[in-house]
Amino acid sequence: MLAAKVVMEQGVHVEGVNFFTGFCVEGHTHAIRAKDKAKPKRNNALWVAEQLGIKLHIVDVIDDYKDVLLNPKYGYGQNMNPCLDCKIFMVNRARAWAFMEENGFDFIVTGEVIGQRPMSQRKDTMPVIARESGADDRLVRPLCAQNLPPTLPEREGWLDRDALYDFHGRNRKPQMELAKRFGFSDYSQPAGGCCFLTDETYSRKLVDLWDARGEREYDLDDILLLKVGRHIRPRPHFKLIVSRELGENNYLDGYKNAFTHAFTTSHKGPLALVDGRLEGESDQLLAARIVARFSQGRDADSVTVQIQSPGGSGTVLNVPPMPPAEIAAEWYV
Numbered sequence: 001m002l003a004a005k006v007v008m009e010q011g012v013h014v015e016g017v018n019f020f021t022g023f024c025v026e027g028h029t030h031a032i033r034a035k036d037k038a039k040p041k042r043n044n045a046l047w048v049a050e051q052l053g054i055k056l057h058i059v060d061v062i063d064d065y066k067d068v069l070l071n072p073k074y075g076y077g078q079n080m081n082p083c084l085d086c087k088i089f090m091v092n093r094a095r096a097w098a099f100m101e102e103n104g105f106d107f108i109v110t111g112e113v114i115g116q117r118p119m120s121q122r123k124d125t126m127p128v129i130a131r132e133s134g135a136d137d138r139l140v141r142p143l144c145a146q147n148l149p150p151t152l153p154e155r156e157g158w159l160d161r162d163a164l165y166d167f168h169g170r171n172r173k174p175q176m177e178l179a180k181r182f183g184f185s186d187y188s189q190p191a192g193g194c195c196f197l198t199d200e201t202y203s204r205k206l207v208d209l210w211d212a213r214g215e216r217e218y219d220l221d222d223i224l225l226l227k228v229g230r231h232i233r234p235r236p237h238f239k240l241i242v243s244r245e246l247g248e249n250n251y252l253d254g255y256k257n258a259f260t261h262a263f264t265t266s267h268k269g270p271l272a273l274v275d276g277r278l279e280g281e282s283d284q285l286l287a288a289r290i291v292a293r294f295s296q297g298r299d300a301d302s303v304t305v306q307i308q309s310p311g312g313s314g315t316v317l318n319v320p321p322m323p324p325a326e327i328a329a330e331w332y333v
């Protein structure tokens with residue numbers, strides 16, 4: 001938002017590009033869970049574009065992004081976040097699109113600040129993004145440009161280098177002051193992380209999914225479901241995704257045609273999807289007792305649980321809910 005505004009202030013025509021990887025934090029869990037109700041439920045990229053009065057291009061990169069996540073040349077950050085490769089990929093995509101003859105843009109702007117992030121925003125990695133994306137000296141970081149060699153737009157006088165900035169480090173105060181100067185009172189949380197790959201729990205669930213399947217693969221539904229519910233793996237060959245509240249219940253409802261699922265009929269309770277396979281009665285019993293544990297019948301002697309396959313065949317079980325002490329801590333993914 002700030003980087004775009006700084007350049008716009010110099011009379012440059014700016015358009016926004018937002019890449020949808022499937023791992024984005026916004027607009028998914030925040031839109032489902034009541035817990036997040038206080039936060040504005042909005043697509044921040046669209047909202048920023050509207051604030052700035054610029055056109056926004058939303059680009060779906062779900063499929064092509066797989067290679068970035070599965071085979072990052074520069075490895076992962078603290079969790080499963082391949083930030084450096086991710087930025088190279090996104091700037092490369094923006095470059096390919098922006099510099100096409102029919103689009104005719106002259107340079108690319110990002111909001112990066114030297115030293116702000118340990119992996120992708122270091123003095124030695126920022127040139128890597130410029131070089132490997134192919135954007136080279138047509139990649140401008142207006143918020144810290146004065147700490148970097150002059151780019152083509154600065155050398156050509158398309159941008160006044162003196163009116164760009166020299167921010168550096170993790171301190172966000174200068175950015176907040178600039179935001180104030182521009183009259184921006186509302187902006188997305190600066191340190192919230194832009195994608196689930198930076199989240200430790202989410203990354204663990206992703207690795208568990210790959211381990212259980214014996215291959216590092218995923219589709220969009222896989223990665224969206226990792227954002228929802230409790231994930232409990234009592235056996236290597238199946239995992240339960242148990243809704244925690246009505247919003248998640250409704251969301252998981254949309255997957256009933258694709259997954260074996262379990263729900264309580266004698267008491268109010270969650271909907272649980274079975275990811276994997278229930279092998280025989282003992283697995284069914286185990287799954288039913290766990291689901292019963294999270295229902296309003298948790299203290300009852302017996303809870304009725306229906307286990308339904310997507311094809312239509314179902315089993316009804318009357319089970320004692322599993323006591324919390326019997327749900328092993330390591331089952332929680």
Ligand code: SF4
Binds near residue numbers: 081
């Ligand atoms: S946090 Fe996620 S979206 Fe952002 S650069 Fe890292 S991997 Fe890419």
